[in-house]
Amino acid sequence: MSASMRTCPTTGLKVDSTADALIKVNAVVATVALLIGGVAGLLVLLTRWQAVHLLDVVWFYRLLTIHGMNMLIFFILFFEMAVLYFASAVLLNARVPAPKVGWAAFGLMVLGTGIVEWTMFAGKADVLFTSYVPLRAEPPYYLGIILFAVGALIVVGHFFAILVVAKREQSYTGSVPLVTFGAVTAAVIAAVTLLHGALVYIPTWLWSMGLMEIDPEFYRLIWWGLGHSSQQINVAAMVAIWYLLGAFTVGGIVLNEKISRTAFVLYIGFISMASAHHLLVDPGFGPSWKVWNTSYFMYMAVLASMIHGFTVPAGLEAGQRLRGVTQGLFGWLRRAPWSDPGFSSLVFSLVIFGFVGGITGVTFGTEQINIIAHNTLRIPGHFHATVVAGTALAFMGVTYYVIPLIFRREVAFFKMARVQPYFFAGGMFVFSIAMTFAGTFGVPRRHWDVTFAQAPFQVQFSPAVDLVIGVMAVGGLIGILGGAMYIVITVWSVFFGRRLAPDESGLGAERLGLPLGIVSPPKPLPAGADESMLARHPLGHVPGTMVLVLVFLVAFVVYYFVNWKLLSDVWSVG
Amino acid sequence: MSDPNEPTQGEKGEEEIPLGQRIFDNPFLLLIACIVVMFVFYTGWGLVELAMLPEAPLP
Ligand code: HEM
Ligand SMILES: [Cu+2]
Numbered sequence: 001m002s003a004s005m006r007t008c009p010t011t012g013l014k015v016d017s018t019a020d021a022l023i024k025v026n027a028v029v030a031t032v033a034l035l036i037g038g039v040a041g042l043l044v045l046l047t048r049w050q051a052v053h054l055l056d057v058v059w060f061y062r063l064l065t066i067h068g069m070n071m072l073i074f075f076i077l078f079f080e081m082a083v084l085y086f087a088s089a090v091l092l093n094a095r096v097p098a099p100k101v102g103w104a105a106f107g108l109m110v111l112g113t114g115i116v117e118w119t120m121f122a123g124k125a126d127v128l129f130t131s132y133v134p135l136r137a138e139p140p141y142y143l144g145i146i147l148f149a150v151g152a153l154i155v156v157g158h159f160f161a162i163l164v165v166a167k168r169e170q171s172y173t174g175s176v177p178l179v180t181f182g183a184v185t186a187a188v189i190a191a192v193t194l195l196h197g198a199l200v201y202i203p204t205w206l207w208s209m210g211l212m213e214i215d216p217e218f219y220r221l222i223w224w225g226l227g228h229s230s231q232q233i234n235v236a237a238m239v240a241i242w243y244l245l246g247a248f249t250v251g252g253i254v255l256n257e258k259i260s261r262t263a264f265v266l267y268i269g270f271i272s273m274a275s276a277h278h279l280l281v282d283p284g285f286g287p288s289w290k291v292w293n294t295s296y297f298m299y300m301a302v303l304a305s306m307i308h309g310f311t312v313p314a315g316l317e318a319g320q321r322l323r324g325v326t327q328g329l330f331g332w333l334r335r336a337p338w339s340d341p342g343f344s345s346l347v348f349s350l351v352i353f354g355f356v357g358g359i360t361g362v363t364f365g366t367e368q369i370n371i372i373a374h375n376t377l378r379i380p381g382h383f384h385a386t387v388v389a390g391t392a393l394a395f396m397g398v399t400y401y402v403i404p405l406i407f408r409r410e411v412a413f414f415k416m417a418r419v420q421p422y423f424f425a426g427g428m429f430v431f432s433i434a435m436t437f438a439g440t441f442g443v444p445r446r447h448w449d450v451t452f453a454q455a456p457f458q459v460q461f462s463p464a465v466d467l468v469i470g471v472m473a474v475g476g477l478i479g480i481l482g483g484a485m486y487i488v489i490t491v492w493s494v495f496f497g498r499r500l501a502p503d504e505s506g507l508g509a510e511r512l513g514l515p516l517g518i519v520s521p522p523k524p525l526p527a528g529a530d531e532s533m534l535a536r537h538p539l540g541h542v543p544g545t546m547v548l549v550l551v552f553l554v555a556f557v558v559y560y561f562v563n564w565k566l567l568s569d570v571w572s573v574g
Numbered sequence: 575m576s577d578p579n580e581p582t583q584g585e586k587g588e589e590e591i592p593l594g595q596r597i598f599d600n601p602f603l604l605l606i607a608c609i610v611v612m613f614v615f616y617t618g619w620g621l622v623e624l625a626m627l628p629e630a631p632l633p
Contacts (some may be wrong), residue, residue, distance in 0.1 A: 091579060126593070160601060172581040174581045175595060176581060177582060178580050188608050192608050192609055218624060222617070225612070244579060245580035247578050253578075254577070257576055265598060269611050271611045272616065273611065285623045286623055289619055292619075293616055315578075389606050471628070
């Protein structure tokens with residue numbers, strides 16, 4: 001065992017000091033990226049809001065590139081590196097076998113990030129985060145991404161090394177916890193993602209220096225092997241955090257390990273191939289390849305999300321029913337700790353991810369329907385529901401536990417922390433739905449001026465579009481306010497928050513500043529508790545969840561059907 | 575029924591671990607499965623599609 005382990009007074013887990021430190025630095029850099037990306041997002045939003053139309057055309061695309069890279073790549077991935085160290089070293093009581101390698105990887109990632117930021121702000125890389133060839137950035141941009149990716153790949157390798165060492169040194173027995181299994185899923189998908197990254201960015205770097213040719217369709221194929229798969233790292237990490245937060249906040253349980261783990265394995269098998277849904281209107285691929293990769297097989301991954309979408313709330317419901325919260329269908333929701341930002345984040349993340357992100361995603365990923373959604377605002381509408389209201393919000397929620405447990409500080413401005421998820425989730429809910437609506441009217445994504453003022457042609461959108469975009473802007477502004485609150489709270493807590501004494505568990509603390517799951521954790525389950533102790537209801541052991549799931553399925557069917565109807569209106573026959 | 579943050583044991587202590595659980599417990603097996611599926615169906619097949627595209631008849 002490494003000499004420098006501390007024992008967490010709240011959870012009893014042994015925490016390796018390198019893991020501790022790496023989690024902290026990754027989380028801090030993630031927050032810096034969130035800040036840069038957030039400011040860029042605000043300016044981009046104020047430009048897409050046609051009534052304001054703030055930026056000129058060059059800075060619109062520059063800041064859109066900066067927003068995409070900082071949010072989707074730097075914020076999310078640095079945070080995920082922290083999640084990998086947490087789910088391996090911390091949850092398994094394990095040591096970090098190669099601290100120097102861990103620091104070198106972090107250094108590479110920061111160096112790469114710095115280079116990319118510099119090229120973007122200096123106007124050397126106005127290529128948006130997809131950098132579709134033949135759009136050409138200057139070579140250092142690609143080099144920066146390569147360095148960043150190599151660093152991330154090393155962290156993934158290190159994660160697997162921690163698992164191996166933990167098993168060999170028997171820091172745990174049996175199978176790894178479900179949360180760690182979710183992180184394993186994320187790491188496996190990350191490996192595939194980064195392989196595609198190497199396959200595409202190294203040639204593109206050479207191409208940017210004039211050393212070789214690249215076929216644009218080849219670029220799109222391999223780039224989306226990276227671009228889509230990386231979103232699935234986010235999904236796996238987010239689901240792992242749902243399980244984690246469920247247990248922390250209300251004592252959520254895993255009803256069936258086999259089912260939850262199988263769902264993660266379905267992600268591993270079938271989710272990356274869905275990269276093809278980005279190429280559904282590309283001329284280079286035939287329908288068999290498209291349909292195989294975006295429906296039949298890929299639906300196994302959709303199934304996996306629907307399984308988690310059931311088992312997570314079911315675990316929350318069952319955990320509470322077993323602890324005596326048995327009133328009615330939804331007593332477990334009414335009596336839940338809504339003032340714990342960890343809990344509210346979990347619920348909003350789950351609901352918006354499923355109802356808005358999931359339903360739109362599966363619909364737009366259908367080959368036929370894609371033709372009316374492709375490159376419209378429906379697409380960013382969809383992914384702001386998945387990766388922002390889903391993943392980013394889950395990351396925010398877990399931060400309120402990471403601050404006391406890892407940074408060993410109180411959460412500052414706790415009253416603001418309580419409402420922060422409401423602002424962020426509420427804003428992004430309105431924003432993403434309004435954005436999707438605007439797209440349904442045909443408004444393009446990534447477009448500086450949809451009035452086409454100086455264009456040689458005119459396109460008239462429905463007059464409703466102005467209103468819908470106005471609603472989108474208001475939602476976006478509320479979301480940004482929520483994001484700003486998060487940054488203020490975390491930065492203040494981490495640098496100026498009250499330190500917790502080494503033996504301070506937070507249990508029963510009177511002062512405001514610790515989430516409820518730490519101050520009064522869910523009481524332990526009675527020995528030998530299992531689902532047979534749950535009352536039998538006509539809708540099963542978890543009737544509330546059943547009702548929610550049925551509502552979800554109806555919404556899904558309706559939205560899917562409406563879109564076929566919209567598609568059929570595109571060609572009026574006869 | 576279990577806690578998502580705790581390792582799980584086999585049902586009863588020393589019992590033989592079921593095959594499925596042994597597979598799931600091996601991250602490297604999962605990694606290989608993931609790489610194979612992706613590179614066969616998406617990347618490999620996609621590259622074949624591109625290689626078989628006829629030349630554009632444009633001048
Ligand atoms: C409250 C915060 C946010 C607001 C108001 C916001 C707003 C926007 C807007 C207006 C666009 C431009 C859409 C277009 O013109 O096509 C955009 C694009 C985008 N956003 Fe956000 N965003 C926010 C947070 C995030 C977060 C947290 C992420 C990722 C984790 C993210 C990822 C992206 C990506 C990847 C794009 C696409 C860029 C491109 O098309 O190249 N956003 N966002
Ligand atoms: Cu995708």
